[in-house]
Amino acid sequence: MLRPIKFAAAALALALAGPLAAQDGEPQSGGTLNVVIQPEPPGLMIGLIQNGPTQMVAGDIYESLLRYDHDLTPNGQLATSWEISEDGKTYTFKLREGVKFHDGEDFTSEDVKFSMDVFLRESHSRMRTYMEHVESIDTPDDLTVVFNLKQPFGPFIGIFEPGTAPMIPKHIYEGTDFANNPANNTPIGTGPFKFDEWSRGSFIHLVKNDDYYMEGKPYVDDIYYHVIPDAASRAVAYETGKVDVLPGGSIENFDVPRVREMENTCITDKGWEYFGPLSWIWINNDNKPLDDVKVRQAMMHAIDRDFAKDALWNGLGKVATGPLSSSTRFWDGDTPDISYDPEKAKALLAESSYGGETIRLLGLPYGETWQRWAEAVKQNLTEIGMTVDIVPSDVAGWNQKVSDRDFDLAFTYLYQYGDPALGVSRTYMGDNAAPGSPWNNVANYQNAETDKMFDEAALMANPEDRKAAYKKIQDQIVSDVPNLWLLELGFPTIYRCNIKNPVNTAFGVNDGFRDVWIDQK
Amino acid sequence: MVRFILGRLVKAVFILLAILVFNFLLIHAAPGDPAAVMAGEAGAADEKFLADLRARFGLDQPLYVQLWIYIKGAVQLDLGYSFRQQMPVAELIGDRLPATLLLTGVAFILSLVLGVIAGVAASARQGSWGDTIISTLALLFYATPLFWVALMAALVFSVWLGWLPGFGYSTIGAGYTGMAHVLDVAKHLILPASTLGLFFMAIYMRMTRASMLEVSRLDFVKTARAKGLKRSVIQRRHILRNALLPVITLAGLQAGQIFGGAILTETVFAWPGIGRLMFEAINQRDYNVILGVFYISAAMVLLFNLITDVVYVIVDPRIRLTA
Numbered sequence: 001m002l003r004p005i006k007f008a009a010a011a012l013a014l015a016l017a018g019p020l021a022a023q024d025g026e027p028q029s030g031g032t033l034n035v036v037i038q039p040e041p042p043g044l045m046i047g048l049i050q051n052g053p054t055q056m057v058a059g060d061i062y063e064s065l066l067r068y069d070h071d072l073t074p075n076g077q078l079a080t081s082w083e084i085s086e087d088g089k090t091y092t093f094k095l096r097e098g099v100k101f102h103d104g105e106d107f108t109s110e111d112v113k114f115s116m117d118v119f120l121r122e123s124h125s126r127m128r129t130y131m132e133h134v135e136s137i138d139t140p141d142d143l144t145v146v147f148n149l150k151q152p153f154g155p156f157i158g159i160f161e162p163g164t165a166p167m168i169p170k171h172i173y174e175g176t177d178f179a180n181n182p183a184n185n186t187p188i189g190t191g192p193f194k195f196d197e198w199s200r201g202s203f204i205h206l207v208k209n210d211d212y213y214m215e216g217k218p219y220v221d222d223i224y225y226h227v228i229p230d231a232a233s234r235a236v237a238y239e240t241g242k243v244d245v246l247p248g249g250s251i252e253n254f255d256v257p258r259v260r261e262m263e264n265t266c267i268t269d270k271g272w273e274y275f276g277p278l279s280w281i282w283i284n285n286d287n288k289p290l291d292d293v294k295v296r297q298a299m300m301h302a303i304d305r306d307f308a309k310d311a312l313w314n315g316l317g318k319v320a321t322g323p324l325s326s327s328t329r330f331w332d333g334d335t336p337d338i339s340y341d342p343e344k345a346k347a348l349l350a351e352s353s354y355g356g357e358t359i360r361l362l363g364l365p366y367g368e369t370w371q372r373w374a375e376a377v378k379q380n381l382t383e384i385g386m387t388v389d390i391v392p393s394d395v396a397g398w399n400q401k402v403s404d405r406d407f408d409l410a411f412t413y414l415y416q417y418g419d420p421a422l423g424v425s426r427t428y429m430g431d432n433a434a435p436g437s438p439w440n441n442v443a444n445y446q447n448a449e450t451d452k453m454f455d456e457a458a459l460m461a462n463p464e465d466r467k468a469a470y471k472k473i474q475d476q477i478v479s480d481v482p483n484l485w486l487l488e489l490g491f492p493t494i495y496r497c498n499i500k501n502p503v504n505t506a507f508g509v510n511d512g513f514r515d516v517w518i519d520q521k
Numbered sequence: 522m523v524r525f526i527l528g529r530l531v532k533a534v535f536i537l538l539a540i541l542v543f544n545f546l547l548i549h550a551a552p553g554d555p556a557a558v559m560a561g562e563a564g565a566a567d568e569k570f571l572a573d574l575r576a577r578f579g580l581d582q583p584l585y586v587q588l589w590i591y592i593k594g595a596v597q598l599d600l601g602y603s604f605r606q607q608m609p610v611a612e613l614i615g616d617r618l619p620a621t622l623l624l625t626g627v628a629f630i631l632s633l634v635l636g637v638i639a640g641v642a643a644s645a646r647q648g649s650w651g652d653t654i655i656s657t658l659a660l661l662f663y664a665t666p667l668f669w670v671a672l673m674a675a676l677v678f679s680v681w682l683g684w685l686p687g688f689g690y691s692t693i694g695a696g697y698t699g700m701a702h703v704l705d706v707a708k709h710l711i712l713p714a715s716t717l718g719l720f721f722m723a724i725y726m727r728m729t730r731a732s733m734l735e736v737s738r739l740d741f742v743k744t745a746r747a748k749g750l751k752r753s754v755i756q757r758r759h760i761l762r763n764a765l766l767p768v769i770t771l772a773g774l775q776a777g778q779i780f781g782g783a784i785l786t787e788t789v790f791a792w793p794g795i796g797r798l799m800f801e802a803i804n805q806r807d808y809n810v811i812l813g814v815f816y817i818s819a820a821m822v823l824l825f826n827l828i829t830d831v832v833y834v835i836v837d838p839r840i841r842l843t844a
Contacts, residue, residue, distance in 0.1 A: 032694060034693075039801065040801070042559065042605045042606060042607060043606075043607050049559075051559070051562035052562065125567045125569065125570040128567065128569070129567065179577065184607070185607075199793070200606065200608075200613065200616060200617070200793065201616075201617060201620075201793030201794075201797065201798065202689065202690060202693065202791075202793045203693050205694070222694075224693055224694055226689075226693065226791075227791065227793075228688055228689075228791040229788045229791060229797060229800075229801070230788050230789045230791070232672055232675075232789070233675065233687065233688045233789055233790065233791055236675050236676070236679060236680055236687045236688065237687070237688060237791075239680050240679055240680055240683070240686075240687055242686075242687075242688070242689075393552075394553075394804060395553075395558060395561065395804055395805075396551070396552065396553025396554070396557065396558045396804065396805070396806045397551070397552040397553050398553075398561075399553050399557040399558060399560075399561045400552040400553040400554075400557060401552065403557060436568065436571075437560070437567075437568070437571070438557075438561060
């Protein structure tokens with residue numbers, strides 16, 4: 001039985017009444033926040049560029065209609081309430097009153113329509129695929145937006161965050177060449193902070209938006225994003241007090257235990273729930289003998305993932321159970337056994353078609369941790385009697401090799417965007433397997449049955465039905481082992497304890513520092 | 522002299538052009554292109570997105586067309602547009618070049634002056650304890666990897682002692698102007714410049730010492746001594762002047778090499794110079810930036826070599842210049 005789902009979001013009350021705020025006392029205004037950023041973003045216009053560093057800075061400047069709790073429950077941002085029709089095809093959003101862009105222009109439903117229907121369809125590849133489900137967008141008045149879908153699309157309510165659906169000012173971009181608009185250098189959004197200065201190679205400076213629509217927010221006066229290219233130097237920057245926040249992945253993993261022992265230092269691995277970064281090893285299912293499921297199963301049982309978690313990742317993160325991360329909707333932990341069992345692995349390998357071929361393992365060129373991980377995996381596979389060669393490369397070479405399917409095994413990790421239809425199905429759908437991109441179905445997993453289930457599950461209106469469908473999908477994929485699932489990565493955010501609320505939502509530091517305040521006593 | 526310099530400049534243009542073509546082909550032979558890297562950083566992209574990017578970068582053109590467009594631009598001093606940084610390359614390099622020139626210039630002068638002084642001091646009393654200490658230190662600096670020195674320097678002087686800033690060009694957000702700004706930059710410069718200079722200082726020291734000892738055994742020095750000239754005069758006017766020639770040759774060559782060392786130093790100390798710009802551009806396959814930096818640094822090396830030759834004549838008038 002379906003009911004219209006109605007939420008009355010009171011984001012302000014929620015943020016103030018949260019347990020963190022209660023325990024830390026009254027928020028204070030003032031102060032400067034110093035944050036590490038790496039690598040330097042190519043630009044800050046988030047409608048055009050969606051890489052990690054851009055999202056982090058732009059999350060302060062741009063906003064979307066919703067934000068999401070750690071369990072992915074939607075809350076209001078630029079929308080105050082929303083309603084989903086019973087058939088799952090009509091989404092009606094009521095917008096917040098009195099919201100202004102940084103240049104003083106009003107934010108209205110026309111901006112929402114322009115952003116979603118024109119700008120992002122043109123420039124944002126993820127949005128383009130989501131918007132294929134949208135038939136039309138109506139704007140009955142300045143503060144109401146209605147999305148009419150062609151068919152129910154379960155994940156739709158999960159796409160209204162600034163990295164996916166940033167609100168772009170129509171009055172600046174309409175009718176221009178988006179990619180070459182000079183305004184891209186001075187981004188304008190509705191967010192709590194305004195762009196001030198970018199000194200290439202040194203820092204990006206944002207200042208408080210005094211006209212922000214939430215009384216008293218943001219609390220801090222300004223933010224400096226420091227560009228520091230070397231990981232060891234980033235640790236030094238924190239140790240010497242130059243920066244106060246090290247977002248996940250800023251420093252090498254082996255530095256984490258040392259830094260977190262420092263006085264007045266807090267650490268959290270929350271704030272990655274929406275992205276659900278899951279690491280795995282692509283198996284090139286086309287290559288012999290990897291096309292043999294027994295070889296793949298043997299490798300899965302041979303890899304000691306607990307060791308990787310404890311020794312390489314400082315115990316942060318979780319051992320993966322299959323293609324879904326546990327923070328992603330419809331995750332099911334009760335999948336077929338893929339635990340570490342070298343004896344079973346040896347037995348499986350003996351039954352398989354493996355005849356001593358050398359397997360090429362492509363590591364991920366993202367620093368020391370990944371290099372050592374590749375060595376550990378090589379060791380595990382050697383122990384059950386396989387011959388493995390590690391292939392070195394840089395990032396561009398890695399992209400090319402994976403796109404061209406020029407590997408046997410290749411490390412990777414991908415985001416899941418909270419819903420299997422957004423971030424998981426793309427890597428297992430049979431028709432998404434052509435060479436040319438490193439994040440489609442690179443393994444070339446072909447299973448008509450799971451394809452059909454994926455297609456159907458995305459378009460179901462009822463979450464219970466979707467859950468049942470994804471349970472079946474997970475069981476099937478895990479028993480086929482098209483890839484070797486490793487860890488749900490735990491990227492720790494390290495910060496000084498007097499910086500309050502740096503991570504508030506499923507997007508962590510990418511969600512902007514609207515609620516951050518500095519205890520200056 | 523003027524004819525010599527003009528002749529060399531004409532040659533330099535052809536050398537630059539050859540370097541340009543060679544680099545262009547070399548870079549395009551590496552796997553991966555900027556569109557794939559940018560899409561990779563975003564973690565997702567469809568075919569249309571990649572095709573749009575490649576079309577915007579001109580990567581959908583045949584290689585020889587791309588090369589022709591680049592050369593046509595470069596001849597007119599237009600270095601193209603940076604795909605990744607979304608800025609003209611000339612502007613990008615212009616922004617970063619002063620920082621690199623400051624760092625390498627200071628490191629170069631520091632290492633040359635201190636290296637020669639140390640070399641002279643060591644050679645003055647060959648085999649003394651002073652000589653032993655200087656020679657041992659030089660050997661140590663010469664053999665220690667630059668990145669290790671850099672990290673240790675940051676650890677000791679920045680983290681433990683807290684005397685000097687460990688990274689950056691100036692204090693961010695301090696808003697210093699005038700003299701305060703100069704002092705601030707100078708403070709930030711100490712660690713990277715001395716790190717970069719140490720290795721070269723060791724080389725100049727060893728070179729000077731060896732050369733001084735060699736010249737001091739020559740007949741004309743013996744004659745000078747026999748004439749009863751003062752020891753310091755012999756050291757300065759007879760020995761040092763002759764001993765410096767090989768040091769100058771080396772310094773001229775290394776003025777170019779020091780750019781290479783700058784890549785590492787700039788990365789570790791977050792110094793916003795062109796060395797780091799190039800390192801990042803290579804990783805991101807930002808072709809125009811890589812070529813632009815190569816172009817500028819090749820021009821610098823040619824310029825330094827020319828300057829070296831001119832300095833040669835000034836130090837030793839017996840040498841004739843032929844282009």
